[in-house]
Amino acid sequence: MAEGYVMGLREKIGHVPMVIACASVIIYDEQRGILLQKRADNGTWCYHGGSVEPNERVEEAAKRELFEEVGLTADKMTLYTVASGPDQHFFYPNGDEVHIVDTVFICKDFSGEMVLEQAEVVDCRWFAFDELPDEISQATRGPILHFAQEMLAKKC
Template identity: 80%
Template sequence: MAEGYVMDLRKKIGHVPMVIACASIIIYDEKRGILLQKRTDNGKWCYHGGSVEPNETVAEAAKRELFEEVGLSAGYMELYTVASGADQHFFYPNGDEVHIVDTVFICNDFSGELVLEETEVLDCQWFAFDNLPEEILLATKAPILSFCQEMLQKKLSGVTDN
């Protein structure tokens, strides 16, 4: 979680539970699979995203987070899901507790070269839809598994985005 609105609030309220609006993006390519990043704070794999800043739309936040974390620019995005509930209850290693409401987009229209934001991202790799890493962050696991299952079903039925 980068410096910004949420970190400013944390300086005032400490580690108490907060409901946080987040925006995320699942980057995919029908041939390469899904692009996941490995977090520095817990070593888990996840999609790209973070908290929404004041006056920012969720689409703007998702695009900003993608660029900040891995250096890619997103073009057209499609709303995929809004994740909330028990799986979105998260403790950061520093003790901050959050209940995330995550607006998740999907995108296969992206450009740029991978450049990792080393304070947040240890690694970034493509994974086949049927060969995901074991250590997926719980808060992102359900949308990732659901999306990959949908992509595998599309592949079996011969449907493509192109």
């Protein structure tokens, strides 16, 4: 979760439910699959992303989060989906409750060396489209599984 705007609000309002605008990116390679990161806070796998800061474009937020979390730079991204609704209702381990509206991009055009932000990410690895981990974060499960199914269907 972003340390800026949202955390500042949390200091004032505590754990009450919030609707949060997020931006994320699914990094993929047609041969290697999807690059997922393992969250430090709850040990689940997810794509890369986080809260949008005031006056920040969602594209820039997704790129910023990717770089902050795993050290990669996204170049060309394509809008994939906007995830919202009951599947995006999430409780952080610290008790913060959120209803996420997540603008999700896909990207196969990226560069850089992986450097994990240890406070947020404990592992990062490639998963084949048909060999995804069971422990996928609830808030990212739908888009990840749907994208993997689309990629598998393309191979047929």
